[in-house]
Amino acid sequence: xxxxxxxxxxxxxxxxxxxxxxxxxxxxxxxxxxxxxxxxxxxxxxxxxxxxxxxxxxxxxxxxxxxxxxxxxxxxxxxxxxxxxxxxxxxxxxxxxxxxxxxxxxxxxxxxxxxxxxxxxxxxxxxxxxxxxxxxxxxxxxxxxxxxxxxxxxxxxxxxxxxxxxxxxxxxxxxxxxxxxxxxx
Amino acid sequence: xxxxxxxxxxxxxxxxxxxxxxxxxxxxxxxxxxxxxxxxxxxxxxxxxxxxxxxxxxxxxxxxxxxxxxxxxxxxxxxxxxxxxxxxxxxxxxxxxxxxxxxxxxxxxxxxxxxxxxxxxxxxxxxxxxxxxxxxxxxxxxxxxxxxxxxxxxxxxxxxxxxxxxxxxxxxxxxxxxxxxxxxxxxxxxxxxxxxxxxx
Numbered sequence: 001x002x003x004x005x006x007x008x009x010x011x012x013x014x015x016x017x018x019x020x021x022x023x024x025x026x027x028x029x030x031x032x033x034x035x036x037x038x039x040x041x042x043x044x045x046x047x048x049x050x051x052x053x054x055x056x057x058x059x060x061x062x063x064x065x066x067x068x069x070x071x072x073x074x075x076x077x078x079x080x081x082x083x084x085x086x087x088x089x090x091x092x093x094x095x096x097x098x099x100x101x102x103x104x105x106x107x108x109x110x111x112x113x114x115x116x117x118x119x120x121x122x123x124x125x126x127x128x129x130x131x132x133x134x135x136x137x138x139x140x141x142x143x144x145x146x147x148x149x150x151x152x153x154x155x156x157x158x159x160x161x162x163x164x165x166x167x168x169x170x171x172x173x174x175x176x177x178x179x180x181x182x183x184x185x
Numbered sequence: 186x187x188x189x190x191x192x193x194x195x196x197x198x199x200x201x202x203x204x205x206x207x208x209x210x211x212x213x214x215x216x217x218x219x220x221x222x223x224x225x226x227x228x229x230x231x232x233x234x235x236x237x238x239x240x241x242x243x244x245x246x247x248x249x250x251x252x253x254x255x256x257x258x259x260x261x262x263x264x265x266x267x268x269x270x271x272x273x274x275x276x277x278x279x280x281x282x283x284x285x286x287x288x289x290x291x292x293x294x295x296x297x298x299x300x301x302x303x304x305x306x307x308x309x310x311x312x313x314x315x316x317x318x319x320x321x322x323x324x325x326x327x328x329x330x331x332x333x334x335x336x337x338x339x340x341x342x343x344x345x346x347x348x349x350x351x352x353x354x355x356x357x358x359x360x361x362x363x364x365x366x367x368x369x370x371x372x373x374x375x376x377x378x379x380x381x382x383x384x385x
Contacts, residue, residue, distance in 0.1 A: 004265065004268075004269070005268065005269045005272045005273065006269070007195060007198065007199050007269060007273060008199075010195050010265065010266060010269055011192075011195060011196065011199060014188070014192050023246070023248070023251050024248040024251070025248055025251035025252045025254075025255060026231070026248040026249050026251070026252040027227060027230070027231045027249065027252035027253070027256070028187075028227075028252045028255045028256065030187070030255065038248065038252070048187075048188060050188070050258070050262050051187065051188075051255065051258055051259070051262070054254075054258050055251075055254070055255075055258075058254065060251055060254075167384065168384065169381070169382040169383075169384050171328065171337075171368075171371070171372055171375040171376070171382050172375070172376075
């Protein structure tokens with residue numbers, strides 16, 4: 001339960017997955033294509049992961065592989081993982097894949113995620129330390145949330161190192177106060 | 186659709202700059218609570234329907250059961266989003282109290298972003314920190330690295346008035362004046378952005 005309050009975990013569980021209902025359900029407006037407010041057996045619906053997980057555990061539905069792990073993405077990752085726009089597939093690509101893998105029973109997702117992450121991680125670190133601002137900003141739009149956090153951490157450690165090297169004021173304005181606004185007098 | 190409003194609330198929080206608060210979104214918060222009530226009512230009516238049909242509520246697995254289950258899961262999800270929203274905001278408030286708020290008022294632009302209970306939380310947290318430190322008679326809020334020199338040179342950035350009493354002297358803090366202060370005195374002013382340290 002360590003992730004209960006974790007914002008990223010909550011947002012990652014909001015991603016949609018395609019499911020097929022095995023049991024009917026009454027009194028809920030989940031299926032937009034049905035006229036009554038119920039879901040029939042055998043209906044195909046897109047549900048958010050948090051709902052799908054629990055219903056799967058109670059054997060009411062079966063989950064199929066979501067669109068962001070389809071064949072097209074796999075081929076792109078195999079070709080060159082560093083240039084694939086994972087953010088447009090899903091900003092929580094890795095977390096989502098990790099949660100989905102045991103539910104869908106697809107062993108290849110784990111291998112896919114691992115290989116993509118290894119290649120991209122190398123790219124992230126090299127770009128964080130060496131790239132100028134203009135080239136870096138285009139690269140940043142391809143990264144998932146987890147990768148952006150890594151990128152920022154690398155930059156922060158780099159600037160801390162530089163500051164230690166050069167020396168600088170030790171006492172700083174508290175960062176929680178936000179950016180200083182120029183006073184007009 | 187279930188849980189979308191709660192998702193919006195959490196997303197709004199996540200989109201804000203890290204470590205900074207936006208104004209407490211009371212409207213969205215209330216809407217999510219309303220949704221929870223709707224789910225609760227729907228849940229109860231489904232259970233009543235099952236009881237009318239004479240089914241054992243705990244074990245029957247008909248369509249009403251799954252409908253009730255979905256409402257129950259949505260309710261839990263909304264609760265989680267609301268709790269996470271409040272919890273993460275409280276974390277930022279604690280940070281503010283620790284870094285800035287112990288003896289002084291916060292700048293108005295930050296103060297207006299709190300909800301009423303958050304304001305109270307901030308005050309209580311500052312108070313308990315202060316009483317803890319006075320019981321220890323130790324200020325645990327200062328810089329943890331022992332400095333090479335107990336005095337530092339500072340420039341005052343905003344007019345603080347005259348006759349301010351520090352630990353070893355009284356000073357006149359006019360804007361742009363430079364002073365040679367004890368590190369521990371200067372720290373609280375630097376943290377609030379009222380002075381800056383001069384190096385070199």
